[in-house]
Amino acid sequence: MTGTRRPTLGDLADLEAENALLLAIVEATSSGPDVEPLAAAVARLIVEATATDVCFVHVLDDAGRSLTLAGATPPFNGQVGRVRLPIGTGVAGWVAEHGEPAVIVDDKHADPRYVPIAALRGVDYTSMASVPMTSDLAGLVGVLNVHTVVRREFTARDIRLLTSIGRLVAGALHSARLHRRLVARERANERFTEQVIAAQETERRRLAGDIHDGISQRLVSLGYHLDAAAGTLRSDPAYAEQQLILARELADITVDEARIAIGGLRPPVLDDLGLAGGLTSLSRTVPDLDCELILGDERLPEHVEIALYRIAQEALQNVQKHARATRVELRFAVREGTVRLEVSDDGCGFDTGVGGFSGRDLQPEASGYGMRSMTERAELVGGTLTVRSRPGSGTTVTVTVPATPAVPI
Template sequence: MTEVPETLQLAAPEQAISLLLGVIEATAAGPEVEPLAGAVARLISEATATDACFVHVLDDSGTSLTLAGATPPFDEHVGTVRLPLGSGVSGWVAAHREPAVIVEDKPQDARYIAFPALRGEDFVSMASVPMTSELAGLVGVLNVHTRERREFTSRDVQLLLTIGNLVAAALHQARLHRRLAARERAHERFAERVVAAQESERRRLAGDLHDGVTQRLVSLIYYLDAAEHAPHEDAVRQLRHAHELAELSLDEARAAIGGLRPPVLDDLGLAGGLASLASSFPGVEVTVRTSSCRLPDHVEIALFRVAQEALHNVAQHAAARTASVSLVVRPDDRAELRIRDDGCGFDPPPADEHAGGYGLTSMNERVELVGGTLRVSSRPGGGTVVEAVVPLGGTDGGWPGSATADQVGRRDRSFLP
């Protein structure tokens, strides 16, 4: 057994004080998560004479850890290594919020899972502690590793816990700063897209009206003129054609108006709109449960578009038999929209990287712009859940109940937009 010199023990008072001062200085350097985590990892590794230090930060979904800081050469994997809660030693520490120490024979520990990028087989001993703060709760996990066998005493673990809690507060502030910056960027991108979309929508609408409604109205006038001067039988035939053209023009006008803002929202609100939406996907059995209250206009349109995109994904990509849509208004003045399906599922991107297909970027931006959060949970073969939570700040009245999809469908077809 290799004896560890006293100078390498974590609990040496002068080392502890120097380390804590270094951590405080690092936390004051700036609001970015990765530079802070990287600086802390290097400080801890140097001060504790350990061979590697990893700082894993809980992501915004609260379901997995992401490597946010590490000593070289592992710093090249920052942002790419993700550990689900409960998976591996770090995942176990995060799930139980308890320290874990492995002196040797890591592969024999039931909690251990090898992550090739972190080269766990190169290290014999490790200590892992949760990073928590009173304000944010669990923020992440801090790990130190050694190539030689090493005993980590209770004082060592306590010092790592102290450092972890100190870093947790700074990391929490850095995460809040990152979310705020991301929201500001989303606002900027959205403003740019709004301007571009307005012009594109105007061109599309003008084209639709010119090629569809306008041309049919011209034909309608032609048939009406012909009927005016035609014998009785010919006039009846011309009027029949005119009636058909009028109906087609009405359908196209409704479609154009619905593309700008669903009229059913103005007539029945979000609950009725969701019921009407559910009836428009005949290939999937969609059930709808809603709270009977009217929401602010900007919230209703945002949640309606999220449900529309999510159900479109269900119909086009999920190969699902059933889906459910629920809208609940909580006592703490939050609206929660949840769309669940029993389809094939997929591997969603991390919570802070809503990108790629399935309209995740669009849904996420819509929800963020009304002050809410979007969460997508899925796995291959396990279906998908899309959940949007939006603060309301008060509602503007209610109605006596929510409508069924059939009732809304009949009513929606009965009025002229």
């Protein structure tokens, strides 16, 4: 038969080695649900099987904006979690953006896609290959990079093998990320439950003090004035009338205090006017800021409206306390199955890096209870909270929630 090449013993040996590697990858991906140990195990297997010197496994973050180093072979395993690349930046960022492999044989600095990362010592390595890690279920999950000290022409077979590995690893990494999100959400729910209980107790003590010191005392005084009016109604009508006037004033004050106390427990405006009305009312509580409102009139499930109202309330308080702003813009809309709430100010801002960050990315000491509270409220109704800011350019807090979220536990 012409035109058909019979496989040689070398071909069969290569095929056996390749199958053995893929089997080892499969075993590694079934070892556990954690992202970093999985990525580290895969990196070691790839280096051993492909005769390369170092391997980096970059995983796409939950927001889909950047890659984080999740696994690396020594001496770079200490950089795991510390190296981030925005999509489109560097060779790995280019591969993530375009969804196709990239090979640099030598002279990396001449390639416009290459961005040196001091911590990864790219200058020590001559050649590199980078392939996307994709799965049918999740799409792009990350990028796989291998580097060699000695110049190497990566063959089509090399790229095919790395791509096959990438597809195997992508499914396992996607499952590991889902597991990590579930664990994080469960922990957030536990923390939030603890905070809610503590906040409830604090609120109950405050409310009990307000009722005792305010409403109860005024009702006692109201009773004295009414008794005085009743006792002098015939003997001294003028004095009785004066007591009734004072009683009326006390009654009005007591009603106002009761409304304030009830509003602290649950904003009644949501029952009557929905979230748009609640946000409009909320904007009037910050008279020192010029508030622009762009609000849709859609009604949402009760627990979602309360969560978004409290997030907006906390965000406006943060603007007042920290932003040194003169203007704030409040937006609420429901489009294409997604609820979106935005609070933007023209204040001093701060550095959040490229593309902003999730509220959960902040360290506790940097974020304070307010940011964590807003993030956890968003997550409890199935949403996410992100923050975009730059020094001197204000801050935007954005909450997105599915329009028909599951009822929270």
